[in-house]
Structures are given as C-alpha cells and as structure tokens.
Amino acid sequence: MRVNNSLRSKIFKSMLCLLTVIIMTVSFGLPQTIRYSKAAPPEAEKLDDEPVEANFYGDIVPSSDIANYKNGKTGTRTVKVGYFMIDGFQMYDENYGYSGYCYDYLQKIRTYTGWDYEYIGDDEDIAFSDLYRMTVEGEIDLIGGITWTQERADKLIFCNVPIAMEYTTIFVKNGDTTFLAGDYSKWRGIRLGIVRGTTYVDKVRDFAESNYFTYKGYYYDSDADLIAALENGDIDAFVSGSSHNFPGVSILAQFDPSYLFFATGLDNSDLMDSLNHALSQIETVDAGFKESLMSKYYQGNGTSNITFTSTEKLYLDSLITNNRTFTLLANPDNCPLSYLDENGKPSGILVDMTTSILDSIGLSYEFYEVSDRFEYINAYNEHRADIVIDFISDFGRSEMGGYYECDSYFDTSLASVHNDKEYSYDTIVKRHGDGIFNDSILQSLSDTDNVVFLDSLEATRRYFAAHPKACTMLPLESAVVLVGQEETNALVAEDISYRNLRFCMAINSSCGNFLIGIFNKACNSFPQQKRAEIISRYDIDNYTPKTFRAFIYDNPMYGFVVIVSGLVIFFLVIINHIGKRNRRKVEELNQKLSTALDGEKKASEAKKRFFSNMSHDMRTPLNGILGLTRSVIRNGINSVNNLDYLYKIEDSANYLELLINDSLAMSNLGRVEIELNPQMCDPGQVFDSLKNVALTFAKERDIRIILRRKEIVNLSTMIDYSRLEQAILNVISNAVKFSRKSGTIEIDLTSSMIDDGKVEYTLSVQDHGIGMSSDFQKTMFDAYTQEDRGEMTDHAGTGIGLSVVKSIVEKMNGRIDIKSKENIGTIVTLVFVFDVCAGAMLDDLQEDYEQKSLEGKTVLYCEDNELNMDIVCAILESENVKVEKAWNGKEGLDTYTNLPEGSLAAILMDIRMPVMDGLTAARAIRNSGREDSKTIPIIAVSANAFEDDKKASKDAGMNSHLSKPVDPKLLISEIKKYIYI
Known part of the structure; x- marks a missing residue:
C-alpha cells in the first residue's frame, strides 16, 4: 500500500490536533475526585420487640411478603375512611386529588393489607364531630388523626402504634403583638376559636386554669372557619394541633403533647388486627417513613416567626x-x-x-x-x-x-x-x-x-x-x-x-x-x-486544588492517555522522516501497539478494581481485629470484656478468611479454580454452625434474620466443609450488604433423598434490599463484575463472590438460581447434592482414630515465624503432645536425623523458610534411608493455599496440606488420621 505526501501530512496534522485536545481537556478542569471515607457507626442493639427465631430447629416464624412481589394482592376489602379536611394532614383538590400526611400513611398501609378505600367527608360539609359519631355507630370503618381519651377508648378501638405526635397550639396572626408569649397576665378575656367536638376544648380550659387567665370560647366546625374568623377579626387567636398547616400565622403557645392514632368501631376488631400488623411492618421495614412524611408535608411550611415575651x-x-x-x-x-x-x-x-x-x-x-x-x-x-x-x-x-x-x-x-x-x-x-x-x-x-x-x-x-x-x-x-x-x-x-x-x-x-x-x-x-x-x-x-498534579492523581488514566498519545506522535514524526520504504512496517507496528495498549488497559482496570475493592472489604474486618486486639492488650488479662472481644475477633477473622478464600480461588484474572476435598460429616451440623456467623454479619447493619430449617435428612455425607462454608457465607454476606438498614433476611433450609446414596439440600436466602437490574443479571456470574448504581456506593466488593459460589455449587453437583427485582429484593437458591455415607463407616472411622489420644506423642514442627510456632505449640500441648521445634528446613532435617528412629510420631512442615524450604526438607527426609523415612507422617502447614501449592506438597512426599490460619480441630484430626490409620 502506498501513501502520498498529502495523506501523510493529513495524518500528522490529525495527531497534533488530538494531542492539543487532550492537553486542553486536562488543563481546563475535568471533574475532580475527592477521596474520603466515613467509619461505620458503632454496633446498635436490636430494637425489635418481637423475638427473632434464630434456630434451624424451631417453629416456622411468620414474615410478611413484599407487596405485589411474591403473592400479589393480599386482600380486596373496601374500607370506609372518615376524611376530615386539614391542610397538611388530609387534603383534597379537584385538580391534584388526595394528599397529606394521613393520606400517604393510608396508602402505605394499603401495600400491606390490599385494602381499597372509600373516603367520607372529603367533598361534603361534614364536621369532625359527625365523622367521630359515624365511626362509633359503625357507619365509617376507620378514622385517622384522633387522640386517645378514656371516653373515646370506651367507644372505639385504637391502633397499637401511634402515627404522629402533636402539640395543642394557640395561633395568632403574623405580626400581632397584642398578646405576648408567656405574659399570661395580659391574656385575660382573649377570644379563642376552637373546632367543636375536638379534645382541644378541654385542653385549652386546663391550660387557662393552670396559667390563671380567662378566655372567651368561640366554636366552629372546621379549620377553614377558624382561619376566616381570625382574618375577619371575630377572634384574637385560635386553638388547633401542631400537625395542621396554617398560612399567615405565628405560634403563641404550645402545650400538652399527645399522640395521634387510627381508630375503628368496637365491632371491627378484625380490621384493627390487620391494621396493627401493617403498622408493625411499617415500623420494622420502613423505619424512616414517618420522618419522610414530616419532611414532605411540614418542613418549611406553617409558622416560622419568633414570638418573644x-x-x-x-x-x-x-x-x-x-x-x-x-x-x-x-x-x-x-x-x-x-x-x-x-x-x-x-x-x-x-x-x-x-x-x-x-x-x-x-x-x-x-x-x-x-x-x-x-x-x-x-x-x-x-x-x-x-x-x-x-x-x-x-x-x-x-x-x-x-x-x-x-x-x-x-x-x-x-x-x-x-x-x-x-x-x-x-x-x-x-x-x-x-x-x-x-x-x-x-x-x-x-x-x-x-x-x-x-x-x-x-x-x-x-x-x-x-x-x-x-x-x-x-x-x-x-x-x-x-x-x-x-x-x-x-x-x-x-x-x-x-x-x-x-x-x-x-x-x-x-x-x-x-x-x-x-x-x-x-x-x-x-x-x-x-x-x-x-x-x-x-x-x-x-476547595479542591485545580492543579495538573491533582488532576493526574485523581484521574491516572488520563495521564496514561497523554503519555501514550505523545509516544504515538513521536513515532509518527520518525515515520515521516524515514520515508516511504518503512511506512508499511511502521503501520503494522502501530497496529500491534494499539492492540497491546487496549489489552493492557483492560487488564489494568480489572486489577485496579479488584485490589481496590478487596482492600476496602478486607480493611473492615481487619480494623475490627486490630482494634479489639489492642483493647485486650490495654485492658489486661483479667478484664471482664476480653472474652467478648475475643469472640468478636474470631467473627471478624472468619469473615476475613472468607474474602481471602475468594481471592485465592482466582488463580488468573477471570478464571476460577476450585478443587474439593470432601470428608464425612453431618450437613445439618455444618449449616447450623453458620448461624452465629450469619447473625454477626446482620447485627452490624441492624438486620433482622429469620432462620427456618425443616425436614432435614440427618445422614452423614461426603462434604468439603470449607468450600460449603465459603459458598454459603458469600450469599449471606451479599444479602446483608445489599439490604436496607433495619431490614429483614429470610433463610430456609430443606433436604430430601433423591435416589440411593444421594441427598439433596436446598438453601434459600431472601432479602428485601436494593435488588439487581435486569441488565446486570445477564453478567452477574462473570468475574470482577459489579453493578454501577448510585445507591450502591457504600457496597464495595471484589466482584468475584458469585463466580466463586457458582463454581463451588457446580463442583458439588448442584445448581444456583437467582431471582431479583430492582429496589424490591433478591432470592438466591443454592442446591447441593452429596453422597450419603453409611453410619457404620463413620462409627468405625471414629473408633479407629478420632477417639484415640495423642498423649505422650512427640511431633517435630518446622516453622520460621515465632507467632505461628507459639500458636501450633499451644494447640499440640493442649493434647499433651511434646513438640520438637525447628526454625527452618535444615534444622528440621538435622533434628529428625539425630533423633532415634520411631521417636517422632509426625512432622509438621512450613513451606517458605530460610536456609532450606519445607519442600526440600520433606524430600530429604523421604530420601534419608532411615527405616521410618517412608512411613512417618509429614503434614504441610502453610499460608500457601492454592491448589498448585497443595499438589507441590504431595509431590514432595508430604501426606497432607493444611492452610493457615490453623483450625485446631482439623490439625489434631489430621495428625490422628495419619498416625492411627
């Protein structure tokens, strides 16, 4: 292909224009990114009054469905509502329809009950006193915004949860200084307007008696009549509730706070039961609902003038x-x-x-x-x-x-x-x-x-x-x-x-x-x-700096683009001088360079996102471990809080181990490598042991967990415990992270025999959180994939959790199913299929080595880290095992060689050590020619946890490979296994 001088000139000018645009974009202020974090608030105690069922074996705990999500509409009853007109509380406009604090509250109740409403009083000249009488006589089913008195309680049923609180309030015209706040001696003879039939009649009488002033009462049928009377000068002030919005008035006095309720007739107990259930759900699931209504209808409205004495x-x-x-x-x-x-x-x-x-x-x-x-x-x-x-x-x-x-x-x-x-x-x-x-x-x-x-x-x-x-x-x-x-x-x-x-x-x-x-x-x-x-x-x-240096640190990829663009222009200048002979080769080189840059950019973005998110997620439990450990050190050995701190440290460490296991499962970017190591155990006990960890996750965000376990097949099966735990905790931690604060998570476990020798376990985890979009669900199992939504800024993660879970479940001959709706919630169903083991086999195995003692045995431990040495020695010495210590592979080999044959029961070997590593030491022991060199158990205890590391230990002649942090029970069991079997 030949390129003439004109085309070469156009290419050169285009690249110069590109560089100019990039430099101008950088110089004139692309968006800056300010990085700061907020520590999570301290753990809050549960506020639920109802007991939370937290046992797989307990009775099934009832819980509400999401309206119109699982079961659709739950009822079709038409409820007659007494709708007295109060600005801000209950309003009706021919153009805009119904609105107000109480109206919105009724609509929220409707999402839990499925009721339809018929409003009585919204377009008729009916006073509150008439609506109250109609409720008592059963002509109206429900009336809202009513205060409790003993007289009313004898005639009506009040709901359990108040819907608002208000003060009895005396209002005057804006700018009227005839009557001053607190100066009751000058209030004598004040003309007060009051809506007849309300509790304000008695409350203002008591207020006047306690503050020694007299008044003349004028009684009206509605708030609108009060406003008109005040504007016409028929009254000096009027009495109403703080839940009412009035234009052009100031507060003269506020007193006697009281709660507002919904109420129904004495024959409507079934309706009140449904209403109380809905109100309880609103208090639990929508804890900020009342505050949002107050902000919507009252903040910035009504009175703002200051009344001085x-x-x-x-x-x-x-x-x-x-x-x-x-x-x-x-x-x-x-x-x-x-x-x-x-x-x-x-x-x-x-x-x-x-x-x-x-x-x-x-x-x-x-x-x-x-x-x-x-x-x-x-x-x-x-x-x-x-x-x-x-x-x-x-x-x-x-x-x-x-x-x-x-x-x-x-x-x-x-x-x-x-x-x-x-x-x-x-x-x-x-x-x-x-x-x-x-x-x-x-x-x-x-x-x-x-x-x-x-x-x-x-x-x-x-x-x-x-x-x-x-x-x-x-x-x-x-x-x-x-x-x-x-x-x-x-x-x-x-x-x-x-x-x-x-x-x-x-x-x-x-x-x-x-x-x-x-x-x-x-x-x-x-x-x-x-x-x-x-x-x-x-x-x-x-206040953020607009310097070029700050921009580069906030946007490192733009700096990378500037450098690359400069390099491309430099190469084009060289090509222009070299001539037509080498242009074809240079164009091929540019094409390869562009391809390499695209691949490097994608890999760089994936690595950056992975390590950034992993760093964020790991720092949370690590901060807990470090902070509580320092507290234990400062408090001293006899502090009463130390045991509680240690339990919390263990919980944080378990969660940190889960994150590490996820990252180790990704041997290469985008590829999950899972190998199972099944052992005999009871799946019911495995799932039950995860209960405390699940509750610990939930407590941090004040999440309520409902656990249900039924029809469990209690047979010992072949299970890789650590992988099963990794998959389940991933799903539960996701449910907690993406639930709204004070929300609810439902966990159900069932099982059944599917054929001879196999049992199927089904675990369902349902949250009512932010859910996933339909587009993201198409790629949710891809590694490093996370949904980018505004409300998810607080939900950092590695983006590999679901990839790992899917691989583990499929390795266990199971399946994973996820159903999610955006801003409604997510249901994750995990199905595992395990091989059943005969009970006699488990009994024989336990009789062979699990029940035997290690007392009097001698074990050689090769480890270069003093802390790890202390931990393992403490575990072994608790079983009355004598420990020979070696601080590298060479010392371990010399100790083994110098001790009489048969004096060691087993050897524990770290992999990475100075002087001589564990793999080399293991090979040297196996090749030493001693009589017990081929039979003595050698168990690797290493932080290297990849499958390649485990294979390398086997190839070096070791019997088993245990990963750090060391599980005491697993360590003792593994030693017994190779000593006695």
Missing part, C-alpha cells in the same frame, strides 16, 4: 433604639465552617448561619477582625468580642472563660484524618485554638500521648506529607476539605460518629444573660430549608 421585646427595642452593635468573633482557619475569603472577610457555614439568625432578630453586628489563630485566641481570652459564633459546647470551658452558652445551632461529628495506608499512629496533631477535644478524649481515641501543636490547617497538611504515622481530629466538614486539598489522595477521613460536636454562640458575660433566651428562640426557629441552602453554598469542589 413582652420583656424580651422591650429589651430588643432598647437595643435597636440605642443602635447597639454586637461584635462577633470567628475562627479564621476552620474551612468551610469559618474562614477568611479572598478579600479577608469572614465566611463559611457558621458565619452565614449566625448572621441569618441575628438578622431574623433585627440586631446590628460587625466582625472583630483577626488574621490567624493566635489573634483569634487572644481576642477570645481577652473578651474583645461580644459573641463567639463557633464555640463548641463545653459548659466547663464556657464558665472558666467567662461566657454564657446558647443552644446549639449546628451539629456535626468528629472525624479522624490520617494517611490512607496507616492505622497505627505515633503522633496526634492539634492546632492552636482548637476547642474540639481535651486530653482525656485524646487518650480514648489513640494509643499515643505525643501531641504536636501547629499554627493552621495548611501546616497540618504539610506535616502529614513528612509524617505518615500522624493523625488529627477535626469537624467532619473541615476534615473533608483537608483531605480534598491534598493533591496526591494520600489522606483519608473517617467519621468518628460517637463523638458529636455541637456548635453554639457563646455570649460574653459582660453583656449579661438576657440575650440567652432570645438567641435560643431564634436558633430553635431557624428554618431547615434555610439551613440546607447555606450548607449547599460550601460544596467540597470549591
């Missing part, structure tokens, strides 16, 4: 009249909470919140200018400001410093910042002026007393670059910014959720304490919508 109002008026300006003080180095902007002016979340609160009161203010932490400290100590806006609540510190604390107006958590690969620290970094933690808290969060004081957050970032074993504590928002500003992604932030920080305003004692009540009301009335809007202004992207 007459004395407070006079005080505020005097401050405004006298042009009193308050001086504010803020830390200039606590980004993004408070810091100095590019113009040197105070900025940040706390600054904006404080100024908004003071603006709502109408006070004048200015900031005391400080440029660094030292000026901030001096201003605080010398009381140069009236109000410190970023004071962290600590009554001891405020009293000693001469300040009064207001209520908290911004709460956050404490975060630990350290290098990504470091979890043990030799230095704690603290900045001058930090009021976050004292020395006692430092002791509880670290193992070191070494504290370094620095001048700023920037100095902290530089300190970390030179001291990788340093750690610091910051408010979570500041920690995230510090991590984001580190260009090489070397830092990580972990949320220490059990250490909360409560920011408040501290008032200089010279200002008096009268401002405390005023500020507390203003802070508590600060709208959530405004709070969220302020926080959104200070997004993490505003």
Whole structure:
C-alpha cells in the first residue's frame, strides 16, 4: 500500500490536533475526585420487640411478603375512611386529588393489607364531630388523626402504634403583638376559636386554669372557619394541633403533647388486627417513613416567626433604639465552617448561619477582625468580642472563660484524618485554638500521648506529607476539605460518629444573660430549608486544588492517555522522516501497539478494581481485629470484656478468611479454580454452625434474620466443609450488604433423598434490599463484575463472590438460581447434592482414630515465624503432645536425623523458610534411608493455599496440606488420621 505526501501530512496534522485536545481537556478542569471515607457507626442493639427465631430447629416464624412481589394482592376489602379536611394532614383538590400526611400513611398501609378505600367527608360539609359519631355507630370503618381519651377508648378501638405526635397550639396572626408569649397576665378575656367536638376544648380550659387567665370560647366546625374568623377579626387567636398547616400565622403557645392514632368501631376488631400488623411492618421495614412524611408535608411550611415575651421585646427595642452593635468573633482557619475569603472577610457555614439568625432578630453586628489563630485566641481570652459564633459546647470551658452558652445551632461529628495506608499512629496533631477535644478524649481515641501543636490547617497538611504515622481530629466538614486539598489522595477521613460536636454562640458575660433566651428562640426557629441552602453554598469542589498534579492523581488514566498519545506522535514524526520504504512496517507496528495498549488497559482496570475493592472489604474486618486486639492488650488479662472481644475477633477473622478464600480461588484474572476435598460429616451440623456467623454479619447493619430449617435428612455425607462454608457465607454476606438498614433476611433450609446414596439440600436466602437490574443479571456470574448504581456506593466488593459460589455449587453437583427485582429484593437458591455415607463407616472411622489420644506423642514442627510456632505449640500441648521445634528446613532435617528412629510420631512442615524450604526438607527426609523415612507422617502447614501449592506438597512426599490460619480441630484430626490409620 502506498501513501502520498498529502495523506501523510493529513495524518500528522490529525495527531497534533488530538494531542492539543487532550492537553486542553486536562488543563481546563475535568471533574475532580475527592477521596474520603466515613467509619461505620458503632454496633446498635436490636430494637425489635418481637423475638427473632434464630434456630434451624424451631417453629416456622411468620414474615410478611413484599407487596405485589411474591403473592400479589393480599386482600380486596373496601374500607370506609372518615376524611376530615386539614391542610397538611388530609387534603383534597379537584385538580391534584388526595394528599397529606394521613393520606400517604393510608396508602402505605394499603401495600400491606390490599385494602381499597372509600373516603367520607372529603367533598361534603361534614364536621369532625359527625365523622367521630359515624365511626362509633359503625357507619365509617376507620378514622385517622384522633387522640386517645378514656371516653373515646370506651367507644372505639385504637391502633397499637401511634402515627404522629402533636402539640395543642394557640395561633395568632403574623405580626400581632397584642398578646405576648408567656405574659399570661395580659391574656385575660382573649377570644379563642376552637373546632367543636375536638379534645382541644378541654385542653385549652386546663391550660387557662393552670396559667390563671380567662378566655372567651368561640366554636366552629372546621379549620377553614377558624382561619376566616381570625382574618375577619371575630377572634384574637385560635386553638388547633401542631400537625395542621396554617398560612399567615405565628405560634403563641404550645402545650400538652399527645399522640395521634387510627381508630375503628368496637365491632371491627378484625380490621384493627390487620391494621396493627401493617403498622408493625411499617415500623420494622420502613423505619424512616414517618420522618419522610414530616419532611414532605411540614418542613418549611406553617409558622416560622419568633414570638418573644413582652420583656424580651422591650429589651430588643432598647437595643435597636440605642443602635447597639454586637461584635462577633470567628475562627479564621476552620474551612468551610469559618474562614477568611479572598478579600479577608469572614465566611463559611457558621458565619452565614449566625448572621441569618441575628438578622431574623433585627440586631446590628460587625466582625472583630483577626488574621490567624493566635489573634483569634487572644481576642477570645481577652473578651474583645461580644459573641463567639463557633464555640463548641463545653459548659466547663464556657464558665472558666467567662461566657454564657446558647443552644446549639449546628451539629456535626468528629472525624479522624490520617494517611490512607496507616492505622497505627505515633503522633496526634492539634492546632492552636482548637476547642474540639481535651486530653482525656485524646487518650480514648489513640494509643499515643505525643501531641504536636501547629499554627493552621495548611501546616497540618504539610506535616502529614513528612509524617505518615500522624493523625488529627477535626469537624467532619473541615476534615473533608483537608483531605480534598491534598493533591496526591494520600489522606483519608473517617467519621468518628460517637463523638458529636455541637456548635453554639457563646455570649460574653459582660453583656449579661438576657440575650440567652432570645438567641435560643431564634436558633430553635431557624428554618431547615434555610439551613440546607447555606450548607449547599460550601460544596467540597470549591476547595479542591485545580492543579495538573491533582488532576493526574485523581484521574491516572488520563495521564496514561497523554503519555501514550505523545509516544504515538513521536513515532509518527520518525515515520515521516524515514520515508516511504518503512511506512508499511511502521503501520503494522502501530497496529500491534494499539492492540497491546487496549489489552493492557483492560487488564489494568480489572486489577485496579479488584485490589481496590478487596482492600476496602478486607480493611473492615481487619480494623475490627486490630482494634479489639489492642483493647485486650490495654485492658489486661483479667478484664471482664476480653472474652467478648475475643469472640468478636474470631467473627471478624472468619469473615476475613472468607474474602481471602475468594481471592485465592482466582488463580488468573477471570478464571476460577476450585478443587474439593470432601470428608464425612453431618450437613445439618455444618449449616447450623453458620448461624452465629450469619447473625454477626446482620447485627452490624441492624438486620433482622429469620432462620427456618425443616425436614432435614440427618445422614452423614461426603462434604468439603470449607468450600460449603465459603459458598454459603458469600450469599449471606451479599444479602446483608445489599439490604436496607433495619431490614429483614429470610433463610430456609430443606433436604430430601433423591435416589440411593444421594441427598439433596436446598438453601434459600431472601432479602428485601436494593435488588439487581435486569441488565446486570445477564453478567452477574462473570468475574470482577459489579453493578454501577448510585445507591450502591457504600457496597464495595471484589466482584468475584458469585463466580466463586457458582463454581463451588457446580463442583458439588448442584445448581444456583437467582431471582431479583430492582429496589424490591433478591432470592438466591443454592442446591447441593452429596453422597450419603453409611453410619457404620463413620462409627468405625471414629473408633479407629478420632477417639484415640495423642498423649505422650512427640511431633517435630518446622516453622520460621515465632507467632505461628507459639500458636501450633499451644494447640499440640493442649493434647499433651511434646513438640520438637525447628526454625527452618535444615534444622528440621538435622533434628529428625539425630533423633532415634520411631521417636517422632509426625512432622509438621512450613513451606517458605530460610536456609532450606519445607519442600526440600520433606524430600530429604523421604530420601534419608532411615527405616521410618517412608512411613512417618509429614503434614504441610502453610499460608500457601492454592491448589498448585497443595499438589507441590504431595509431590514432595508430604501426606497432607493444611492452610493457615490453623483450625485446631482439623490439625489434631489430621495428625490422628495419619498416625492411627
């Protein structure tokens, strides 16, 4: 093929354009990635009131189906609902239909009961009192939003679970200062509107008597009548519930909190039973449902005005009249909470919140200018400001410093910042002026007393670059910014959720304490919508560096593309100078290079994803093991908590072993290699032994597990216990990870004989979590495959679990079936087929060696690791076995040669050792020519757990191969097996 000069010029220009586009894309800010993590919250105790059945042999525990998922609609009853109109609670609009807190609650109940509703009162002129009477007389089946009284309880059946809580509330027009909060002496003769037939009638009477004021009651049929009367001036205020939304009003008083319920007639007990069951399911499965309804219908609505007492109002008026300006003080180095902007002016979340609160009161203010932490400290100590806006609540510190604390107006958590690969620290970094933690808290969060004081957050970032074993504590928002500003992604932030920080305003004692009540009301009335809007202004992207170096660390593949593109252009320039003779060869070389780069890119992405996810998953149990082990060491040998810590360490180690087994099963990328080593055991006992591990996984996320075991064939079978455990724990751990917090997982185990000599076990694991998309299910068994969905960011994993499970199940002549619906849940069914062993064979085998003792036997153990030597020696010495120690293969061979023939019962051999490895030592022993050299049992005890490693041990003359960590029961059993059989 010939290429003319014109075509060669076009190719050269195209490559130059490509390089230009790449460089411009890199330079002008592709999306940055900020890497930080949050530690999981501490384990929570179960909140379920109902007992959880956790025994395979127990009675079957009833559980609810997912509506319209398994059994479809569960009922067709039409329920008549008393629907009295209350803005926010129960509403109806001809254009938009039904809505409101109670209406949404009814629809959620419908998903569990299958009821249809007929609403009575939504489009008719029916008062609440009429709907109440109709419910008592049975004309209406159900009424919601009703408070409990003994009189009503004699006529109605109330549900077990309240649906909301409200306060009896007195409302006035916005801006009406005729009646002031708390000044009851001026309330005499107040005209109050009340809806007749409600409990507010009695409650306001009791409130007036207890606070010594009189009122005139005007009674109406609905909330709409109350609003109209207030606007017309017929009444001064009206009484209703806090669950009602009213426009243009302010709260004058709130009192007597009470719960709201659903209620039905005395003849409707069957309906109430179904309703109570549905409410129980909502409380268990949809724990955040009530909060979401409150946010939907009440947050940001209704009243937001602050009502002050007459004395407070006079005080505020005097401050405004006298042009009193308050001086504010803020830390200039606590980004993004408070810091100095590019113009040197105070900025940040706390600054904006404080100024908004003071603006709502109408006070004048200015900031005391400080440029660094030292000026901030001096201003605080010398009381140069009236109000410190970023004071962290600590009554001891405020009293000693001469300040009064207001209520908290911004709460956050404490975060630990350290290098990504470091979890043990030799230095704690603290900045001058930090009021976050004292020395006692430092002791509880670290193992070191070494504290370094620095001048700023920037100095902290530089300190970390030179001291990788340093750690610091910051408010979570500041920690995230510090991590984001580190260009090489070397830092990580972990949320220490059990250490909360409560920011408040501290008032200089010279200002008096009268401002405390005023500020507390203003802070508590600060709208959530405004709070969220302020926080959104200070997004993490505003503080991340936009340098080329930071971009490359955040996007390493783009840097790789730039380098490769440069190399391609270089080769094209060379080709252009060499001439037409070599162009064909160069084009072939480019084609091969492109193919190689594509393959390398795919392999690099697969390896990167695998090791990143494996690192994430392994660090969770490893953090538990290290943390609890250090606690045991610090507590001392006699601590009462040590046994509990050791059980938790064992659980974490079991989970870590599962992850390691998964990774070892992948000898090459994308290929699973599984070899079975079946032994005789009872499958029922195997499944039962997994119960505690399953419950441990679930407890970490407050997951409820229902275990059911029925019709089990109790015959000994040939099973590879470790592989069976690996497959089952993979499925259970997936169910836990992808379930929603406080959800439910159902596990069922059944078995049956399928023909002579074979038994089939079926294990079903059903969760009600996020499920899988239909597209992902097509590739879910491929190695390193994970679904990329927004709600799955917290569910890291290696992506090889299902590949390993499928291979194990198929090796056991079984099958795996997965049914899943996105955002509904997943059912995984595992079917195993095992060979049945005659009971006599098991009895004979146990009589031969399992029941025999190793007392008085001598075993040679070759191991170069002192800790492993101590562990195995402790196991053997517990069986009264004498241990001869050798620290490498050469010492082991010499010990064997120097001891009399027959004095050793067995040899335990590590594989990787200095001087002489275990394989070489085993061959030398077998070839030594001694009389017992061919018969003495040699058992490999090694961390090398691949099938190739086990084969290498067999080829070297060893009888068996055990993997570390050592299972004490398996080790003793293996020694007995080769000594006595």
